[in-house]
Amino acid sequence: MTVYGYVFAQPNPSLKIALLKYRGGGDWYANPTSLTNLIQFCNKNLGTTIAPENDIVDAGSPEIFNYPFVHMTGHGNVIFSDSEVQNLRKYLIGGGFLHIDDNYGMDEFIKPQLKKIFPELELIELPFSHPIYKQKYDFKNGLPKIHEHDGKAPQGFGYIWEGRLVIFYSYETDLGDGWEDASVHGDSEATRTKALQMGANIIQYVFGNNEK
Numbered sequence: 698m699t700v701y702g703y704v705f706a707q708p709n710p711s712l713k714i715a716l717l718k719y720r721g722g723g724d725w726y727a728n729p730t731s732l733t734n735l736i737q738f739c740n741k742n743l744g745t746t747i748a749p750e751n752d753i754v755d756a757g758s759p760e761i762f763n764y765p766f767v768h769m770t771g772h773g774n775v776i777f778s779d780s781e782v783q784n785l786r787k788y789l790i791g792g793g794f795l796h797i798d799d800n801y802g803m804d805e806f807i808k809p810q811l812k813k814i815f816p817e818l819e820l821i822e823l824p825f826s827h828p829i830y831k832q833k834y835d836f837k838n839g840l841p842k843i844h845e846h847d848g849k850a851p852q853g854f855g856y857i858w859e860g861r862l863v864i865f866y867s868y869e870t871d872l873g874d875g876w877e878d879a880s881v882h883g884d885s886e887a888t889r890t891k892a893l894q895m896g897a898n899i900i901q902y903v904f905g906n907n908e909k
Contacts, residue, residue, distance in 0.1 A: 712747050712904075715754040715761070717769040717795070721776035727800050728770055731876035738876075738893040739900045743833060747900075757781040761788050766903050767795050770873045772802040777810045786814045789856075789863040794903045797866045798873045801846050811864065815856050820866065823853045829865060832898040832905070841891040843884070844871035865899060872896055 716732060718725050732751040739745045751768075754761045757780050761767060767788075777785065789795060797807060811820060823829065823839075830836040830853075840851035851870035855862045874882050875892020884892075 714766045715752040715764040721774035723771035723773035728873040730878045731873040735896045769797045775806045832901040834894040840870045843875040
């Protein structure tokens with residue numbers, strides 16, 4: 698599997714994506730049904746062939762290089778050790794992609810950790826014209842609002858390394874909640890569809906437009 702021109706090891710014939718496990722006390726395991734539902738949606742609507750079950754990968758594990766796309770979520774504290782910082786930086790510079798979805802309460806903790814990975818870069822808000830919002834599904838106003846917390850508008854931020862988006866941080870939206878089984882949060886079908894469509898855009902941005 699090659700993404701952005703970099704080759705990723707794939708021990709299985711099916712492409713797999715992973716959930717990031719991290720330390721610090723935050724619930725990295727939140728939204729347990731979200732990725733499987735997103736995968737199913739993408740395979741049905743985008744024609745992708747992602748393995749139906751996601752893997753779990755530690756922030757410091759060399760196994761992270763098996764996954765062109767890694768998802769991270771949670772509500773609380775996040776701590777990356779020096780070795781984890783170096784592993785994540787190597788992974789991202791080498792062609793990997795990290796999507797972080799603040800499940801409410803992560804923001805104050807994740808930003809300092811991201812700065813450790815890319816001290817030379819700034820976390821920037823992506824314009825609504827960014828291609829990540831213009832894949833199969835067109836989100837003219839950027840991220841959809843899935844769950845209400847502080848009355849803030851949803852925002853999409855990113856770290857861009859040498860012209861390439863390597864980290865996408867979705868804030869004040871709760872995409873992952875919208876990806877979960879309908880019975881978990883009681884969201885309407887329309888709300889869940891918006892969340893899944895935006896998730897599909899992220900997947901297509903990584904595997905479609907940028908696959909060589």
